[in-house]
Amino acid sequence: MHAFTYTRAADVGGALQAGAAQGSAYLGGGTNLLDLIKGDVAQPLRLVDINRLPLAQIRELPGGGLSIGALARNSDTANHALVRQRYPVLSEALLSGASPQLRNMATIGGNLMQRTRCPYFTDVGFAMCNKRNPGSGCGALQGRNRMHAVLGGSEQCVAVNPSDMNVALAALDATVLLRGPQGERRVALAEFHRVPGNSPELDTNLLPGELITAVELPPAWPNARSRYIKVRDRASYAFALASAAVLLDLDGQTIRAARVALGGVATKPWRATATERALPGRRLDEGSLRAAAALAVREAHPLRENAFKVELAQRAIVRALREAGGVA
Amino acid sequence: MNPIIGQALDRADGPAKVTGAAQYAGDFTASGMAYAVLVQSTVAKGMITGVVQEAAQRAPGVLHIMTHLNAPRLPQGGKAAFEPPAGRMLSLLQDGVIDYNGQPIAVVVADTFQHALAGAAQLRFSYEQQPAALDFTAAKRSAYAPKKAGKEDADVAWGDAGAGMGRATERIDHVYATPMQTHNAMEPHATLAVWQGDQLTIYDSTQGIAGARKTMAKTLGLDPSQVRVISPFVGGGFGSKGSVWSHVVLAAMAARTLRRPVKLALARTQMFGPVGGRPRTEQHVALGAGGDARLTAVRHDVVSHTSVMEDFVEPSATQTRMLYATDNAATTHRLVKLNVGVPTFQRAPGEATGTFALESAMDELSYALNIDPIELRLRNYAEKEPHEGKPFSSKSLRECYRIGAERFGWSRRPRQAGTLREGNELVGWGMATATYPANRMPASASAKILADGTAVVRSATQDIGTGTYTVMAQVAAEALGLPMERVRFELGDSSMPDAPVSGGSMTVASVSPAVQAACLDARAKLIEAAIAPGAPLAGATRDDVTTGDGWLALRSDPSRRVSFARAVGGRGAIEGKGEAKPGKEREQFSMHSFGAVFVEARVDRDLGRIRIPRVLGVYGVGRRLNAKTARSQLIGGIVWGIGMALMEETSLDPASGRVVNASLADYHVPVNADIGDIEVVFVDEDDPHVNPLGAKGIGEIGITGVGAAVANAAFHATRKRVRDLPLTLDKFLV
Structure with missing residues (x-):
């Protein structure tokens, strides 16, 4: 652990000012950042505590969408009446993550910024990690990679984005609201996270000093059915081996429209757009769903220990769709 | 009066634990105490070529940096107590040699814990790296026979296994594998070392204070009388706290150098390597049976890894030498050396892994023979110990099978696998035999009856969460004739009468007879005092005096009675001593606990997810001293078994030998949601041979058999036989 200074911001302006200094990091729930600091993985010079900023509100937007403040806690968001009624897939995803204690602390903004749990990243005792130490190599490619990504990886990095929430937000077409020195901007969730490519050290397109202020959800589909399925090695407090968030608009047993996002198998929250395009017109039987699910993993690159994820991701999609449709 | 022994009493130390009043090793403080942090290697093999410590030296609050360059030199290079497995090969900064990734290479001491960390x-450190042995499969080519496998010979055979196998009409011949595992007691290891002149006091989280005292004395070149070990509460050990590991000695070395008390607590990640773990095993099991389903031959060949530093054997074939009747058997243990930390005893070492292999193979044989798995075991029931022919001191296994089958509804189980389904879940039922030896060692105790009519009973034993405080107080109260609330049992201090390590499930079997003897001795002296001339019961014969509920009374005239307090009178206290040790009965009888485990497994047909909604264990474990703590022990053991079956595995990076899942987030043990109904049933046993109280150990038998019962149930559900633990869902995605 290294020494750092700590300031508590009283308002957004003050936070942005403090956050503009090099080496600053915003502190929300701290459930991930503090662990990384203790493990010497993150070495911020200055922590800017934003917990007193008025950013915890969850409110309906004109036009029927929902705004979730960046400091809303995972538990509060998951249990909010509007989230439960209109976006139950988000509620399910949030409640499937971490433990109650962590969910009570963790914030929506922090969850978006959650870093990978790849052991080669989180343990500085490993010499190689391009995300932690660019150019040092990737320990996972030839190492233990059962938990790693089969989608969106590069020769530089195959670390999984660990968030459950992000998967639901991807399926819901969420937008991230940012405030920075240059003012406000809005970034679609799909554009917020990055695949590693040649710069695995960058998880997101957030600019230095920028602060997440809220996440906005577009109006829910009328009569939408949804489901979040998380497949993991134990019943709770485990990261996904594969997860799927799906939204369905049904005409009887026939799919009118669908959204499908994957977690646990990709380097960023992963929209299965090819699957989504193939689903309309299909019925909820296993065979036709399976054919559409296969399109999600056409580009998969399994590693030595995680080939099973290619199969598991498809099965998770099929199961989520069938459960959403009420046939499983 | 109802006997106190056997009652389902709450833990005597429960309130102290749940209110935080119980002091664990890391909770102790001492005046002037400094904080130490252990620094570990990041390579698996080589030499330290350089230490850059100027920045660390200048860091705020840092008092001392101890490396191989400046550490005090110890007798015999720190190996003076090296008598495996009691005394382990430690990393005490005596040279710059690196034997595994994670090896202690320095201690940083500072005025605060945070300063020490920073x-x-x-x-x-810079290293000259050398090629490390990290590949178990490759290292198998140079497997070798160890001197012993636990207390037994590495190889044991009788009859002619080859010929027996030749006569078989059905054969099972497979390799079963179990991974490296890490104990992960809830309380991390911690030590506070305090020197007063040449006297060393260690507050340590240990399963064996007597062993810790001897090991510390030898390693540091002291007389045992110069060392005192204090360990009143231990938050789980499971074998990892049965030995003194490097950090304990390093804390004492740093404290001596600094001339101030030093506390060294391990972080969770530091428990993966420097404090032992269960070695990986590969077990080749071959069974042959004739048309009558009787075993014509049994082979069990075990390969497990050890550290390049020291030989430790996971004796997985030992239960195969006594569990089933057969005229022909051959069992072997081999070791392969890897550049990893020294492995050690982990809950039911041998039986936990060995029963997975043997009882999986028995299940496979039952399908090959198309016979019920319980019937197969009954056909091969060992009426006496099959190798040497010794009688069992007691064995209720047949009852365990019968009661278990009845309660589990076994008769409704379809013989064929893969036939039960509910929704998306494939349902299966499996069973296995559980077994663990009934160990016992010499122990001693003291009992003091005080003038206020209470008693203090002491033994230098440990309560590692098992209930020692409670059951020993019960034994003492009953022997003395005092109510429970007037007996205080004290343990965890090496200045008390000697007791053995709390390992091998033998604390109750070893210590309770000593406690009983000490209390009976004190009681006899109290009676002598009460019947002495001029005393309240003067003139009575000692045989006429009974004790109960804090009174001494005459059998012949119950109206003549005197309280314990008055009988002690002006003496202040009456003290008794007791020693108890096993005798010839250990040679005459084979002593084991037995049980039968029944499991329902449900496997998601698409996602491979496996869950265990129901486990039933039926056990014959001698006399239970406390029905509640006994049941809790077995439930805990079964939960361990479920964890071992489904999720536990310590994973090493193949290039660096570093553990990749060294945290409780990544090293999975069951959470509450993973555990369904667990029912534990006891078969009453009266065993006069195991010890005077008739108690066999119950700490470890609970984990045995569970791995196989789960795998057998999963096969019954899916027709997919998984022979390598853990049964993660990817192994069921077909």
Whole structure:
């Protein structure tokens, strides 16, 4: 652990000012950042505590969408009446993550910024990690990679984005609201996270000093059915081996429209757009769903220990769709 | 009066634990105490070629940096207590040799814990790396026979296994594998070392204070009388706290150098390597049976890994030498050396892994023979110990099978696998035999009856969460004739009468007879005092005096009675001593606990997810001293078994030998949601041979058999036989 200074911001302006200094990091729930600091993985010079900023509100937007403040806690968001009624897939995803204690602390903004749990990243005792130490190599490619990504990886990095929430937000077409020195901007969730490519050290397109202020959800589909399925090695407090968030608009047993996002198998929250395009017109039987699910993993690159994820991701999609449709 | 022994009493130490009043090793403080942090190697093999410590030295609050360059030299290079497995090969900074990734290479001491951590983060080492042995499969080519496998010979055979196998009409011949595992007691290891002149006091989280005292004395070149070990509460050990590991000695070395008390607590990640773990095993089991389903031959050949530093054997074939009747058997243990930390005893070492292999193979044989798995075991029931022909001191296994089958509804189980389904879940039922030896060692105790009519009973034993405080107080109260609330049992201090390590499930069997003897001795002296001339019961014969509920009374005239308090009178206290040790009965009888485990497994047909909604264990474990703590022990053991079956595995990076899942987030043990109904049933046993109280150990038998019962149930559900633990869902995606 290294020494750092700590300031508590009283308002957004003050936070942005403090956050503009090099080496600053915003502190929300701290459930991930503090662990990384203790493990010497993150070495911020200055922590800017934003917990007193008025950013915890969850409110309906004109036009029927929902705004979730960046400091809303995972538990509060998951249990909010509007989230439960209109976006139950988000509620399910949030409640499937971490433990109650962590969910009570963790914030929506922090969850978006959650870093990978790849052991080669989180343990500085490993010499190689391009995300932690660019150019040092990737320990996972030839190492233990059962938990790693089969989608969106590069020769530089195959670390999984660990968030459950992000998967639901991807399926819901969420937008991230940012405030920075240059003012406000809005970034679609799909554009917020990055695949590693040649710069695995960058998880997101957030600019230095920028602060997440809220996440906005577009109006829910009328009569939408949804489901979040998380497949993991134990019943709770485990990261996904594969997860799927799906939204369905049904005409009887026939799919009118669908959204499908994957977690646990990709380097960023992963929209299965090819699957989504193939689903309309299909019925909820296993065979036709399976054919559409296969399109999600056409580009998969399994590693030595995680080939099973290619199969598991498809099965998770099929199961989520069938459960959403009420046939499983 | 109802006997106190056997009652389902709450833990005597429960309130102290749940209110935080119980002091664990890391909770102790001492005046002037400094904080130490352990620094570990990041390579698996080589030499330290350089230490850059200027920045760390200058870091705020740092008092001392101990490396191989400046550490005090110890007798015999720190190996003076090396008598495996009691005394382990430690890493005490006596040279710059690196034998595994994670090896202790420095200690940073500072005025606060945070300063020590920050200082440690500044320390830099350079290494000359050498090729490390990390590949178990490759290392198998140079497997060798160890001197012993636990207490037994590495190889044991009788009859002619080859010929027996030749006569078989059905054969099972497979390799079963179990991974490296890490104990992960809830309380991390911690030590506070305090020197007063040449006297060393260690507050340590240990399963064996007597062993810790001897090991510390030898390693540091002291007389045992110069060392005192205090360990009143231990938050789980499971074998990992049965030995003194490097950090304990390093804390004492640093404290001596600094001339102030030093506390060294391990972080969770530091428990993966420097404090032992269960070695990986590969077990080749071959069974042959004739048309009558009787075993014509049994082979069990075990390969497990050890550290390049020391030989430790996971004796997985030992239960195969006594569990089933057969005229022909051959069992072997081999070791392969790897550049990893020294492995050690982990809950039911041998039986936990061995029963997975043997009882999986028995299940496979039952399908090959198309016979019920219980019937197969009954056909091969060992009426006496099959190798040497010794009688069992007691064995209720047949009852365990019968009661278990009845309660589990076994008769409704379809013989064929893969036939039960509910929704998306494939349902299966499996069973296995559980077994663990009934160990016992010499122990001693003292009992003091005080003038206020209470008693203090002491033994230098441990309560590692098992209930020693409670059951010993019960034994003492009953022997003395005092109510429970007037007996205080004290343990965890090496200045008390000697007791053995709390390992091998033998604390109750070893210590309770000593406690009983000490209390009976004190009681006899109290009676002598009460019947002495001029005393309240003067003139009575000692045989006429009974004790109960805090009174001494005459059998012949119950109206003549005197309280314990008055009988002690002006003496202040009456003290008794007791020693108890096993005798010839150990040679005459084979002593074991037995049980039968029944499991329902449900496997998601698409996702491979496996869950265990129901487990039933039926056990014959001698006399239970406390029905509640006994049941809790077995439930805990079964939960361990479920964890071992479904999720536990310590994973090493193949290139660096570093553990990749060294945290409780990544090293999975069951959470509450993973555990369904667990029912534990006891078969009453009266065993006069195991010890005077008739108690067999119950700490470890609970984990045995569970791995196989789960795998057998999963096969019954899916027709997919998984022979390598853990049964993660990817192994069921077909």
